[in-house]
Amino acid sequence: MAAVLKEQDDLLVPTLAVPTxxxxxxxxxxxxxxxxxxxxxxxxxxxxxxxxxxxxxxxxxxxxxxxxxRKDKPQRQLGITxxxxxxxxxxxxxxxxxxxxxxxxxxxxxxxxxxxxxxxxxxxxxxxxxxxxxxxxxxxxxxxxxxxxxxxxxxxxxxxxxxxxxxxxxxxxxxxxxxxxxxxxxxxxxxxxxxxxxxxxxxxxxxxxxxxxEIKRVEAHMDIANQATEHMLFVRYLFKVGFFSELKGAHRDAISRYHRALEFLAKVGFTSARAREIKTVAGVLVARMCRCLFQTSAPLEAIAQFSAHVRANRLRLAPGEHPAVHAAWIAQQYATFASLFKDAVDGGLGAIMLQHPGLYFKFAAEFAVRRMTEAKKTQSHTPAPGPVAAETHTYIGQVVYTCEAASNAQQLQLIKWHEQQYPHASVVLQLLNAARTIFETYCVTKQPAVVNGQIVAREKKLTRMLTILDLQRAKFLVLQRNFADATTLARAAARAFRAGRWWSLLRDALLLHKQCAWALGATGAFCTTCIELCAPQIPLSAEDKTLAQSGIDDVVQGTHMDDSLSEDFPVAFGSAASDATTSSQDGGGGDRDQTDGGPQIDMASITPAVECKVLLYEPDPETDNRVRVCIAFRSSLPLPLRITNIAPALHIAVDGDGADDDGSTKPGTSDAPDLSISLSSTTALIPNSTKVVELWLATPPRLPSTAAVVCTHVRAAIVGTHPIALCWSTPDASMTTTTTTTTMPPPAQLTTTPWSALPSIPKTAFVPQRTGVRITHAHTPPAFVGERYRIAVTVANTKSSPTTDATFRVEAGGADGSPTTVDLLQVAVDGKTHTSSSDRLSAPLPDIQANASQTVMVDVLVNAVGHLAITTRLEYTFMGVECVAQHSLSLPIVTPLHTTFQLLDTQGESLDHEMSLPAGQDMCVGVQIETTQPERLVLVDAWLQLPWAAAVAKPLRLSACHEEIGAGERVSDLVRITLPPLVPGADPTTTALGTFHIKWRRATSTCDDGDGSSCVETTSTLPMVDIHPSTLDCRLHSPT
Amino acid sequence: MKISGVAIVGRQNEPLLLRTSEAQPPCEPIEHIIYAALDVVDDHALLSAKKSTPDALKFYLGALYPLEDGKCYGYLVNTKIKFFIITQSQAHSDQDVQSIFQQLHSEYVRMACSPFFKQDAPITSAKYVRFVDSLLASGS
CATH class of the missing domain: 3.40.50 (Rossmann fold)
Structure with missing residues (x-):
């Protein structure tokens, strides 16, 4: 029987393996x-x-x-029929x-x-x-x-x-x-x-x-045979002559002989007893012809010859011939031709993308599959055949079940038994592997590519053909129970089909993947495949989709652990799953969620049956500063699905540089979300309807003005004793800097908006500048040197809730490189005064009620001309959220009054440098005051302070006081001074120094506390005077 | 000529219409044939683009993919819509095959003129499907 099997089932036609x-x-x-x-x-x-x-x-x-x-040939005699x-x-x-x-x-x-x-x-x-x-x-x-x-x-x-x-x-x-x-x-x-x-x-x-x-000897027999009747004999003779011609090296002669043999073979009666033998012999003859044609470098003739042979015999079934047997024969023909073609190509023959040996291996595989299908149609448990099966035959193409000795029942039993024993999947896989190897070689094309700035031709594999072969290989790997390899192939094929939107092919790949996942106990992969099979794009019947969802339910509820449910299948899912779980705990679980140990389905990598869209609404500054997060779900599953623990992963994004001041991360830099909100209640997703879940997100404290919140993905869990996590990635989460122009429907209309029209807007900006507290400053710039400049800061709460725990902070200092420094900083809040000699100060602020305001007086004393920057900042708590309001201003510091002096004699003549006056003589000092600022000032007091005069008299007071001057106005006065006598023993020449003091204030000053604290005293230096014994020689020096 | 399958594939290589003859379906699933043949279409398109003077009116691609009992022919129009015909026998004159492609294309253009026609969506026009079925039934 083994010989019979071998003769029938070898992939190569018999006699072809012998060397010629x-x-x-x-x-x-x-x-x-x-x-x-x-x-x-x-x-x-x-x-x-x-x-x-x-x-x-x-x-x-x-x-x-x-x-x-050598056998004796029967001698022909006259009279023999x-x-x-x-x-x-x-x-x-x-x-x-x-x-x-x-x-x-x-x-x-x-x-x-x-x-x-x-x-x-x-x-x-x-x-x-x-x-x-x-x-x-x-x-x-x-x-x-x-x-x-x-x-x-x-x-x-x-x-x-x-x-x-x-x-x-x-x-x-x-x-x-x-x-x-x-x-x-x-x-x-x-x-x-x-x-x-x-x-x-x-x-x-x-x-x-x-x-x-030898050829002559055989031809001698042919001469006496009858061509008209002895067709079988002629086939034999011609085959022998052809074979000897091959051995001789005369391939063209051999082809001619084989061709004639085929012609005679066609004349042999095609009976059920002879059918298989005739077809096998035809295959042998064609194979030998093709081999000779390849050896004579005529591949096109070989292909044409073989195609004609297959075409002629494809539907040539003898009466009663089993279709599986016929399919096996055609598979054998294709495999033989593919091997011959491959040998020829290995020997140097050229092949092209559309005509190479791999195609014929593929065709052989197709018929091997057809054989398997036909065999399964009549498959039943067949007992081993009797002794008749052990008989062997000596002629090519003769097998036990075609000989006349076997009855019809025996023939059928033999075929069934034989097909039962035959490793169909192994043979198909062998052929497909051979096909793929050759496809990889020939299915390449050269495409231009730029490498290092140069255009080069790069080979690209035609991957679609290979993907189809891989899908078929996966199918037979499953039959061989090689689930790991089948998973790899099916997953890769599914990825390609999904990208190309070939849904029917994707369905085939997914069904294979589901089987593999089931057999391997990979619950995550199993559920992922099931949920993708339920996607609306997948052409699968409602019943099958329901079964797919039931598979998910089994995993979620833990009922898949019952091995009795799967005892008819190759591997018990429950035990496999538990094995896989154990191995994953050891570190080998690829589809396990790291957080809770359960499987996680990444919806972004599949065609999801449950879709999710996230809409982040911009906060309304007039009501509160929370972000409304609406998560819309739409399920295409045939049955309702209950989910819980809905949690969007929200990250803080800052436009511009990579991170904000407090080091918050941008989306994608870390998987851990920056903000955490979730809904732990259970939600039921009804098939083909939109379900909206609403969450609220409070603005975190200390955010830059460009901060935004981005939802990168949403997670939820299917409710059950063994929950499965679902994860949807938002499609445009990475576009954090893009301004969304899509119109967002109002939250109330989300459920009624068609799903296709519902946008996914996973980003919105925080609005810290629109906080509920507004700061305004009341002051009249510029500030004057020496002035205690007052700024009225109004802190207004525009919201309907009070602010609490407020702290007012003020910071002052030189701006734009100005050397201006602050001598005094004072804040008056609610009757309490806080003073600091440094440039910053903080003071607690009482609660500001809704729609109320609080005024804070900030006094600054500046001592030099320049620019002053003042920043006010209010830190407070609003509706439980820590908020910040800030305002800045910059103001110039100037000198408002300009004073000029003139020395005169008693006659009113101006004293020049050459004039000398005797000691003790009178002289006059003329003083003129004018303002450079438009604001009106009140001169409260003015006086000359002469140390040398003070030695002999009281300080002289200026008579012009309490006058108000404005822009373009001047105030002048003349002071009579008696020069002092020279002090005996002193230097003959004395330098007299003096200062002029003016006390003034703003006409509109509001910070007069009644003690004159709002007044400013400005001091000017008088010209220096040299006193001589005889005359008073006055020289004017410009003050430095 | 016996036609066992007709397929139309969109601009993004997604299937728009796949029809097979009920009487004589192709030896392997039409999805497998067309999907594999797309590789050759891409190759043709690449070669055409490399030409200095591409023939804009040459839509017919010839035999793309040999089958066990026939061939798969292709037709690529300027809008990147691909038409495929699967025949039952090996030898056909290119003129016959082109003629069928031109009919398919003309009917497609007529269908696309409809204001209700959706680009890149699976073809659901009953009239066009009937036309394809008639091709499959008649064989020419």
Missing amino acids: TPLVKVIGLHVGENEKHKVFWETLQKRVEQGETVVRYERCTPDTINFPP EEDYIPPGIMKLNWPTKHALKIPAVLVVFIQLEWEAEDWEDKEQECAQLFESLRSARNNRSTRFVAILEQSKPQTSVPEETITRRAHTFRTACDLRHRSSLFTLDMPQGQIPTAVEKLDAIFFDLAQQHYSD
Whole structure:
């Protein structure tokens, strides 16, 4: 039975595996003992390996050589009917093997015999006996004998007459009458390769003669056969002639003979008993033709020949022939042709993308699949067949169940039993693997690509063809229970189909993936596949979708752990799942969620049956500053789905640089969300309806003005004892800097908005500048040097809730590089005064009620001309959220009054530098005051302070006081001074110094506390005066 | 000519219409055939783009993919819509095949002129489907 199976099921057509090159056997070569023999044999082998010869060489001994006996042919006699000549089969199974492997065309005998040997006659007699025994063993075959006499010394050293005489007697004694039948090997080792080359050519010629003789012998039989009636016999003869022609190397002759054989075969009656044999023989003939055509570099002819053969026989089923048997035959034809094509391509023949061996392996696989399908139709448990199955046949294409000895019932039983035992999946997978290997080689195209700035041609594989093959391979890997590899292939195929939106192909891949996940106990992958199968795009019946969702329910509820549910399947899901869980706990779980240990379904990587959209509404500054987060779900599952723990992952994004001041991360830099809100209650998703879940997000404290909140993904869990996490990534979460222009429907209308029209807006900006507290400053710039400048800061709460825990902070300092410094900083809040001598100050602020305001007086004393920056900041709590309000201003610091002095005598004449006055004489000082600012000032007081005058008199007061001056107005006064007498013993010359003081205030000053604190005293330096003993010499010096 | 399948594929290589003959379906699923043939269409399109003077009116791509019992022919129009025909036998004249493609294309254009036509969506026009079915039934 094994032989029958092998004959039927080998992927290659029988007889095709035998080599079709001349066979030469060598006797008497002692490679291990004789160095010359060794060199001779190695040279032959080297020529074979390098393809320098087509002759096959074999070593043997006289004892092991075995020629198959030739059978006696029936003698044709007159009066015998034609039926007597009908053979039991067309071609014998072992005939090609016999002539290709067993019967040599040439038999070479190595003999160590010197021409001058003293015992020449004895050795000659031994050789004669050897050749006689070989000749008798030849069994009337036409194998040529060749003798090679090995000489220890060159032939030239032997008299020629001796050689001629002894060679003649040797030929006669050994019956080597043929011309090229006796050679000598007398050269040294170095010249043996040259001799081998010559001998090889001679052996090939002799082999061709042998096969020509065989052809003539067969053709002699054909001459007496009847072409009109003995078709089977003619097929056999023509096949033999063709095969000998192949061995001879005449491929065109062989093709012609095979073609004629096919013509005769077509005339043989196509009965159910002969059908398989005829088809098998046809396959053999076509395969041999194609092989010859490939060897003669005619691949197109080979393809055409094979296509015609398949076309003619594709639907050629004999009555009662099982379709599985026919499909097996076609698969065999394709596999054979693919192998021949592949051998030819390996031998240097060119192939193209649309015509290569892989296609034929693929076709073979298709028919192998068809065979499996047909076999399954009649599959039932069939007992082992009886002894009839053990019978073997000697003719190509004859199997037990086609012979007439077997009854119809036996035939059917044999076929069933045979198909039961046959490894269909393995064979299909083998063919698909072969196809894919070749597809990978030929299905490439060159595309331009830019590499290092240069355009180069880069090979790109045509991946779609490979993906289809992978899908088919996955299917049969599942049948072979190689679920791990099948998972890999199915997942990759599903990814490709999903990207291309080939939903029906995606369905096929998913169904395979589901089986694999089930068998491997990968609950995450199983649920992921189930939920994708329920997607509206997947063309699957409602029942199948319901079953898919039931699978998810089983996992969630833990009922899949019941092995009894899956006892009919190859692997129990429950035990596999528990095994997988155990292994995942050891670190091998790929689809496990790290947080809660359950599986997680990433909806972004599949075609989801449950969709999710996130809408972040911009906060309304007039009501509160919370962000409304609306999460809309739409389920396409056939049954309602309950989910819980809905949690959007919200990140803070800052436009511009990468992170804000307090180091908050941008989306994508970390998986951990910056903000956390969730809804723990259960929500039911009704099929094909929109469900909206609303959450509120409070603005976190200390955010820059450009901060925004981005939802990167949403997670939820399917309710059950073993919850499964669902994760939806928002589509445009990465576009954090893009301003969304989509119109957002009001939250109340989300459920009624069509799902396709519902936008997903996962980003919105915080509005910290629109806080409920507003700060305004009341002041009249510029500030004057020396002035205690007052700013009225109004803190207004515009919201309907009070602010609490408020702290008022003020910070002042020079701006724009100004050296201005602050001498005093004072804040008056609610009757309490807080003073600081530094440039910053903070003070608690009482609660500000709704729609109320609070005024804070900030006094600043500045001592130099320049610019002053003042920042006020209010930190407070609003509705439980810490908020910040801030305001800044910058104001110039100037000197408002300009004072000029003039020295006069008592006559009112101006004193110049040359005039001298005696000591004790009177003089006058003229003072003129004007303002540079538009604001009106009140001169409260003014006086001259003369130290030298004070020595003798009281400080002189300026008479012009309490005058109000404005822009363009001047105030002047004249002061009479009596010069002091010179002090005895003092220097003859005295320098008199003096200062002029003005006390003033703003006419609109509001910070007069009644103690004159709002007044500012400005001091100017008088010109220096030199007093001489005789005269008073006054010199005017400009004050520095 | 026996046609066993007709397919139309969109601009993004997504299937728009896949129809097979009920009497003589292709030897393998039409999705497999068309999906694999798209590789060759891409290859053709790439070669066409490389040409210095691409022939804008040459839509017919010829045989794209050999099948066990037939061939798959392709037709790529300027709008990147691809038409495919799967035949039952191996040898057909290109003129016959082109003629069928032109009919398919003309009917497609007529259908696309409808204001209700949706670009890149699966073809649901009953009239067009009837036309394709008639091609499959008649064989030419």
